[in-house]
Amino acid sequence: MKINLALVGFGRVGRAFVRLVGEKRGFCREVYGLDLDLRAVFNSRGAFFLEDERDFARLSSGSPVRPGRRGFWKPGLTLGEASRVWGRGPGVLVECTPTDIRDGEPGLGHMRLAMKNRWHVAAASKGALVLHFGSLMDTAERNGVRLKFSAAAAAALPGLDVGCHSLAGSEILGIEGILTGTANFILDGMERGASFGDALREAQSLGIAEPDPSLDVDGWDTACKILLISNAAAGTHFTLKDVRREGISHVSEKDFARARESGRVLKLLGRMTRNRGGCRARVGVEAIEKTHPLSTVSGTGKAVTFITDAMGSITVSGGNSSPRATAAALLKDIINIFRG
Amino acid sequence: MKINLALVGFGRVGRAFVRLVGEKRGFCREVYGLDLDLRAVFNSRGAFFLEDERDFARLSSGSPVRPGRRGFWKPGLTLGEASRVWGRGPGVLVECTPTDIRDGEPGLGHMRLAMKNRWHVAAASKGALVLHFGSLMDTAERNGVRLKFSAAAAAALPGLDVGCHSLAGSEILGIEGILTGTANFILDGMERGASFGDALREAQSLGIAEPDPSLDVDGWDTACKILLISNAAAGTHFTLKDVRREGISHVSEKDFARARESGRVLKLLGRMTRNRGGCRARVGVEAIEKTHPLSTVSGTGKAVTFITDAMGSITVSGGNSSPRATAAALLKDIINIFRG
Numbered sequence: 001m002k003i004n005l006a007l008v009g010f011g012r013v014g015r016a017f018v019r020l021v022g023e024k025r026g027f028c029r030e031v032y033g034l035d036l037d038l039r040a041v042f043n044s045r046g047a048f049f050l051e052d053e054r055d056f057a058r059l060s061s062g063s064p065v066r067p068g069r070r071g072f073w074k075p076g077l078t079l080g081e082a083s084r085v086w087g088r089g090p091g092v093l094v095e096c097t098p099t100d101i102r103d104g105e106p107g108l109g110h111m112r113l114a115m116k117n118r119w120h121v122a123a124a125s126k127g128a129l130v131l132h133f134g135s136l137m138d139t140a141e142r143n144g145v146r147l148k149f150s151a152a153a154a155a156a157l158p159g160l161d162v163g164c165h166s167l168a169g170s171e172i173l174g175i176e177g178i179l180t181g182t183a184n185f186i187l188d189g190m191e192r193g194a195s196f197g198d199a200l201r202e203a204q205s206l207g208i209a210e211p212d213p214s215l216d217v218d219g220w221d222t223a224c225k226i227l228l229i230s231n232a233a234a235g236t237h238f239t240l241k242d243v244r245r246e247g248i249s250h251v252s253e254k255d256f257a258r259a260r261e262s263g264r265v266l267k268l269l270g271r272m273t274r275n276r277g278g279c280r281a282r283v284g285v286e287a288i289e290k291t292h293p294l295s296t297v298s299g300t301g302k303a304v305t306f307i308t309d310a311m312g313s314i315t316v317s318g319g320n321s322s323p324r325a326t327a328a329a330l331l332k333d334i335i336n337i338f339r340g
Numbered sequence: 341m342k343i344n345l346a347l348v349g350f351g352r353v354g355r356a357f358v359r360l361v362g363e364k365r366g367f368c369r370e371v372y373g374l375d376l377d378l379r380a381v382f383n384s385r386g387a388f389f390l391e392d393e394r395d396f397a398r399l400s401s402g403s404p405v406r407p408g409r410r411g412f413w414k415p416g417l418t419l420g421e422a423s424r425v426w427g428r429g430p431g432v433l434v435e436c437t438p439t440d441i442r443d444g445e446p447g448l449g450h451m452r453l454a455m456k457n458r459w460h461v462a463a464a465s466k467g468a469l470v471l472h473f474g475s476l477m478d479t480a481e482r483n484g485v486r487l488k489f490s491a492a493a494a495a496a497l498p499g500l501d502v503g504c505h506s507l508a509g510s511e512i513l514g515i516e517g518i519l520t521g522t523a524n525f526i527l528d529g530m531e532r533g534a535s536f537g538d539a540l541r542e543a544q545s546l547g548i549a550e551p552d553p554s555l556d557v558d559g560w561d562t563a564c565k566i567l568l569i570s571n572a573a574a575g576t577h578f579t580l581k582d583v584r585r586e587g588i589s590h591v592s593e594k595d596f597a598r599a600r601e602s603g604r605v606l607k608l609l610g611r612m613t614r615n616r617g618g619c620r621a622r623v624g625v626e627a628i629e630k631t632h633p634l635s636t637v638s639g640t641g642k643a644v645t646f647i648t649d650a651m652g653s654i655t656v657s658g659g660n661s662s663p664r665a666t667a668a669a670l671l672k673d674i675i676n677i678f679r680g
Contacts, residue, residue, distance in 0.1 A: 161501065168672045168679065169675050170668055311669070313658045316502065316656045319651050336508055
C-alpha cells in the first residue's frame with residue numbers, strides 16, 4: 001500500500017524523520033507492505049515538493065534547503081494552499097512544529113486541516129493536543145481518521161502504547177511517570193551536591209536542556225505528557241489548566257538529605273490518581289522508596305508505571321530521547337495506523 | 341458488536357477468565373462497544389453450553405460443574421463435535437488447556453479447528469505455539485483470522501505488545517528477559533543462602549512452583565517465552581529445539597559469591613541475539629551488572645528488554661502472574677482483535 005506523507009516542521013526532529021524514512025523505506029515495504037512516499041515538507045518559510053528520488057536524496061542527506069536554491073522550493077506556500085499534497089490515497093500529516101502551550105499553533109491548524117482532508121496525523125508537537133485534546137479526537141473520529149501522538153507523549157518510550165493497547169480491558173487506577181529526561185538529569189546532579197543553577201548549566205552545556213529551560217524545569221513538559229497519557233489511556237478529560245504543577249528549582253539540599261535519611265530518592269513525577277471523587281493529575285517532586293520501579297531511572301531516562309485493577313502494576317522504561325528516536329516513534333505510529 | 345466466545349480448559353486460568361468476563365462485560369460494552377457472549381466451556385470431560393444469564397452466574401460464581409448435574413452439561417462432547425458453537429458472527433476460541441511441549445496437544449487441535457471455522461484464537465497455552473509457530477500463523481493468515489497469545493508469552497507482562505506494536509519500524513537487535521517468575525523467586529532464595537532444594541521447597545509451599553517444577557527450573561518455560569516473543573516481534577523462526585537451554589539447579593554458592601564480588605547478580609535470562617550469522621536464542625543463568633535494567637527484578641517478577649536500532653533499549657516489567665492477570669491478558673487480546 002502506498003502511503004503519502006507530508007511533513008510540517010523541519011527542525012531537528014523533522015530532519016531526523018526524513019533521514020529515518022530514507023533508511024527504513026525498504027524495511028517498511030518488506031515487513032509491513034507499506035510504501036512510504038514523502039510528498040512535501042513545509043517549514044515556516046514555504047514548502048518543497050519532492051518529485052523524484054534525487055530530491056529525496058538531497059533532502060535526507062541534510063544539505064540545507066534554501067529559498068530559491070532548488071526548483072522544487074515554493075517560497076511562502078502554506079499547508080493550506082498546498083492542494084497538490086491532498087491527493088488520492090491514504091496520507092499522513094507528520095506534525096513536527098515547535099510546541100506552543102499558549103495557543104497550540106501552528107500545530108492546531110495543521111492537524112485540523114489534515115483531518116478535514118481525510119489525512120491521518122502523527123504528531124510530535126504537544127501544544128494543540130494538551131489544549132484541545134477532546135475536540136481534536138472528535139475531529140479525527142468524525143472524519144474517520146487516526147490521530148496518533150506517541151512522539152509527543154514521550155518520544156520512543158511507549159507509554160501510550162502500553163496504556164492504550166496492552167491494558168485493554170483493565171481499569172487504570174493510577175499512572176506515575178518520570179517523563180522529562182532533562183528534569184531527571186538535573187535532579188541527579190543536585191542529588192550529587194550541585195546547586196540547581198550549576199546542574200542546569202551542565203545540562204545546557206551538554207545540549208540536554210534548552211537555552212530557555214522553563215518547559216522542562218517548571219514541570220510543563222511533564223504536565224503535557226501525563227495529560228496526554230492519561231486522556232488517551234484512562235479516558236480522562238484533562239486540559240493543561242487541570243494539572244497541578246510544580247517544578248524542580250525550589251528543591252533544596254535539605255530536601256535531598258531528608259530523602260536520603262529515609263532511604264528515598266527525589267524524582268519529578270507526573271501522576272494521575274483515580275478515586276471516588278474522580279481523577280486528578282499533578283506534577284511535582286516526590287520522595288519515592290528505593291524499591292519503587294521508578295527509583296532507578298537515572299540521567300535522561302524516562303519511565304511510566306500503570307496501576308491497574310486486573311493486571312497489577314506495569315512499568316515501561318527506556319527509549320532514547322534523541323531526534324532519531326522521536327522520529328522512530330512517528331514512524332511507528334504511521335505503521336500502526338495502517339497495520340490495524 | 342457481539343463477540344461469541346468459547347473457552348477450552350476450565351482450570352485455574354479458565355475459571356479466572358469466566359469470572360473476569362462476568363466482571364468486565366459492562367466495561368467492555370461501554371468502553372469498546374464489544375458485547376462479550378460466552379457461549380460454551382469445554383473441559384476434558386465434556387462441554388457445557390450457556391443459555392442464559394443464570395448459567396453464566398452459576399459458572400462464574402465458581403460453583404463446581406459436574407457431569408449430569410445441570411441441564412446444560414453435555415458429557416463427552418468435544419469441541420470438534422460442538423457445531424452449535426461455530427455460529428454466525430465473529431468468535432474467539434479461548435485456549436486454556438495445560439501446556440504440553442511434547443506434542444502441543446490438545447491445544448494444537450483446538451486452535452486449528454477454531455481457525456478453520458473462521459474463529460480467532462486467544463491462547464494461554466504454549467505447547468502448540470512453540471512447536472508449530474509458523475504453521476499456525478500461516479493457518480491464521482489463510483483463514484483471515486487473528487491468533488493472539490499474550491497470555492502464553494508472559495501473562496500480564498506486555499512483552500509481545502511492546503515488541504510487536506511499540507517497536508514497529510525499528511529493527512530488534514536483541515531481546516533479553518526474565519520470563520519465569522518461579523525461577524527468579526528460587527534464585528532470589530539461593531542468593532540469600534538457601535540451597536536449590538530448600539528454595540524450591542519454599543516456592544512449592546507458597547504455591548509458586550508446581551509439584552513437578554521441571555518446566556520452570558529447567559528453563560523450558562523461559563525457552564517457550566523467548567521463542568514466542570522473538571518469533572512474533574523479531575520475525576525469527578525458532579522452534580523449541582533451536583533454543584539452547586540450561587536451568588538453575590546447577591548454580592552453586594560459589595557462583596553467587598563470584599557474581600557478588602564483581603558487583604553482579606545472577607538471573608535466569610532468555611536471550612535472542614542477532615548478528616551477521618543470523619539469530620540465536622538461548623536460556624541460561626547469567627551474571628548481570630547491577631545497572632542492568634533487569635537486575636532489579638525480584639521475587640516472582642518478570643521483565644523483558646528490547647534492544648533496537650532506532651529507539652534504543654526499552655524495558656517493560658511487572659504485571660501480576662496470577663490466574664486473574666493471565667485472564668486479563670486473554671481479555672486484552674480479545675479486545676485488541678476487534679479494536680484493530
